[in-house]
Amino acid sequence: MPKKFIEDFVILENKRQTSEFVILTLQHPTNLPKIYPGQFAEIKVEGSPNTFLRRPLSIHDVDYQNNTIKLLVQEVGEGTRRLAAMKPGESLNLIYPLGTYYSLPSSNKVLLVGGGCGVAPLLFLGRFLHENGIKPRFLIGAKSSAQLVELDEYRKLGEVFITTEDGSAGTKGFVIHHPIMKTYKPDFDWIYTCGPEAMMKVIAKYALKRNLNCEVSLENMMACGIGACLCCITPTIEGNKCTCTDGPVFNSKYLKW
């Protein structure tokens, strides 16, 4: 396991994307340690009396040149609303980098499937794959076009396919309904996914049927984030495992889905 740190970052920018999403850019005072796509940080939310525990958030992007990381924050409760209201100059305490990460594929035909806030680690993963000579393709699902963020950033890295539940952008329906998922023999053999569990289960089943490699990233509730409290477990073929240290990225075949 790579070394974990507990450190203060300074907020450099808070960029609102939609009514419920913001992207925070955080700067580290010195050189960032190596962070891999799929890893997360446990964030201490100050000034939110009912937010007792840290909040686990995926690392959305990393810039080693400027020593910054980005977090995609969806406002869902008091804690994330406070995070989304943070201003440049304020500081934020992180425990990071935590958890397992997506592995490099043995093929260059990959599809990254994200739903809702689950797109968070896929931009960083896409960049990582791109830097390793693999052109990623993205399939992004959202409730409506209003929930789609930063599509231009993804398009810089590879082709982007969209589905929305209300049909306001891309194909109407869920990600599984997109035409590229319709063929029995798709032209990708690795799938990386992050999003609502129901979506990931459908994708994992799809991959299993076609013998594709599939890595999923779970979003279980956590307390410690470092494998001590055993609260965030998920059932696997080897028994209950911690989502924070044995995950959040798992090969879908390893999970009891």
Next chain:
Amino acid sequence: MVDLSVNIGDLNLKNPVMTASGTFGYGVEYQDFIDINSLGGIIVKGTTGSPREGNPYPRMAETPQGMLNAVGLQNKGVDAFINEIWPKIRTFDTNIIVNVSGSTIEEYVETAEKLALVPDIVGIELNISCPNVKEGGMAFGTSCSSARQVTRAVRNVFPRHLMVKLSPNVTDIVEIAKEVEDAGADSISLVNTFLGMAIDAETRRPLLSTITGGLSGPCIKPIALRMVWQVADAVKVPVVGMGGISSASDAIEFLLAGASAIQVGTANFINPSISQEIVNGIADYLVRHNFNSVTELIGALELD
């Protein structure tokens, strides 16, 4: 230079700060954040006779200034502890105490017997207070006769330090404390979690798979402090206090109430360096108040 060392019976602690079972893994999980050897002791995760998978997800719910958990003693069992985990942690230069739990007196005894055969395990903490298992656990700690029985049975097979961890979910914790003292406990730790519950009003469902779970964190501190004060006043064996300790001043309050040492629990989840910060904070307090030794604080509550 102030003296931070304390004794709990025959155990010598560098300082009164230990970490509570179930909140600190086996110590190794925290190595990136603190020097484990700087602590007075660590109480490792609850260990049972056979491996346990624990309760289904969700096992945790956040509450105001605290959390509920229903982990249910997930662990690999005593044999795996001794063969796989102990070799990796035994070289820590601190008191490593093994928390022992079970469903039956036989399971407690069998686990303690196996641990007794590992000579460098200095002590065990008998967990008669886990609220999250269907059988045993807290049931042993909520009646005087079963608390006495299980303590005596384990006392008979475990020759080194025997700490007994009490449940606060009782009418009179002092009665239980006296029973376990009489049955041969070398020290008493309290409190384990309070039985609690959380409901999602929107979905009209419980937030834990087990419906109820154990409440911990700063929200329980005043009740825990009161119980430590009552028990320390009533027994002769040393008392180890815990319940929501999140700062040096919280720790000092428990010492003043009569605890000879303290355990930091849930606070480890929010700040993995907190136990070491509390050690440093106690040292600062001693300097600031002109004490030479932390032992001067034990039971030093001023009443006039």
